């Protein structure tokens with residue numbers, strides 16, 4: 001099928017909005033439906049676009065470094081197209097010598113080499129960083145965005161491209177030529193697309209310390225990351241597999257807060273707000289993006305802890321399903337029918 005198709009997108013998160021914009025740019029008549037108006041997990045995320053440290057520090061991401069890097073490389077195009085602001089100042093790994101040695105080894109396995117920095121230089125890049133660590137590793141290839149402004153920018157660009165938004169849930173394909181299911185961890189449409197049944201929800205809690213002088217680069221440490229943003233310094237994030245509730249859970253959060261305060265001692269006991277989002281994960285850690293076994297249904301979900309990073313690549317694959325354009329070298333690894 002060529003452009004001009006009538007497409008309903010269920011879900012206005014990072015994946016749904018990116019897909020809607022790509023489809024509109026391909027000439028489709030797109031309607032985005034979401035009863036909540038904006039992405040649930042997408043709005044609370046840290047916004048890291050971090051192929052290098054994700055692959056170095058997360059076992060499941062390591063196997064997909066090529067995909068994570070390819071997705072990151074699509075972001076400058078989306079920055080130009082949608083007016084999303086990218087922070088390219090990089091990310092620091094900070095910790096004791098044994099932990100940093102592990103990070104160095106992991107970077108080496110990826111063919112990457114960070115820049116070794118002494119403490120004072122690292123502290124200049126991340127004000128408030130602990131005196132306890134003598135050494136840090138800077139990676140310039142990991143970027144970041146502010147999730148809420150990015151959602152707003154994507155929506156504005158989509159609206160300007162003719163996308164219509166409706167604050168209502170989708171229950172089926174209806175009168176559309178195609179339904180794109182971008183409902184994140186919500187499996188309510190599993191009756192429409194059975195592949196959604198493979199998704200595991202992973203609850204994530206993130207603590208935001210307003211007013212903390214955290215302007216600087218993102219910091220990766222043992223057991224936590226700390227990311228400066230418009231709402232203060234965000235320390236994230238728990239990975240609570242199987243949990244779907246949006247209620248803060250102090251017990252699960254406590255180790256994270258401790259790890260955050262190890263990086264930035266001023267955080268110990270400081271006031272913070274807790275936000276909760278639920279990620280959707282597939283068994284192999286890669287999204288489901290592409291044709292469902294169900295007719296006229298396309299999936300765009302299951303991006304686990306890298307939904308922002310992967311959004312432009314997922315969008316490219318989704319648009320190619322509708323228009324018949326070349327989907328690129330990674331489409332087969334996203335194919336929902338692999339499950």
Ligand SMILES: Cc1cc2nc3c(=O)[nH]c(=O)nc-3n(C[C@H](O)[C@H](O)[C@H](O)COP(=O)(O)OP(=O)(O)OC[C@H]3O[C@@H](n4cnc5c(N)ncnc54)[C@H](O)[C@@H]3O)c2cc1C
Pocket residue numbers: 010011012013014015016033034035036037038039040041042043044045046047048049168169170171182183184185186188189203204205206236237238276277278279280300301302303304305306307308309310
């Ligand atoms: C604490 C935390 C930190 C994170 N940090 C990062 C990070 O630094 N970098 C990164 O890349 N990723 C990060 N992630 C992961 C990332 O947020 C997710 O992978 C991504 O936001 C998923 O986007 P989505 O569009 O699939 O889902 P969501 O943003 O959850 O959006 C799904 C939308 O679908 C809607 N919906 C549900 N059912 C229906 C229906 N029937 N009809 C219509 N709409 C429906 C919902 O209302 C919701 O708005 C983080 C996640 C969490 C929780």
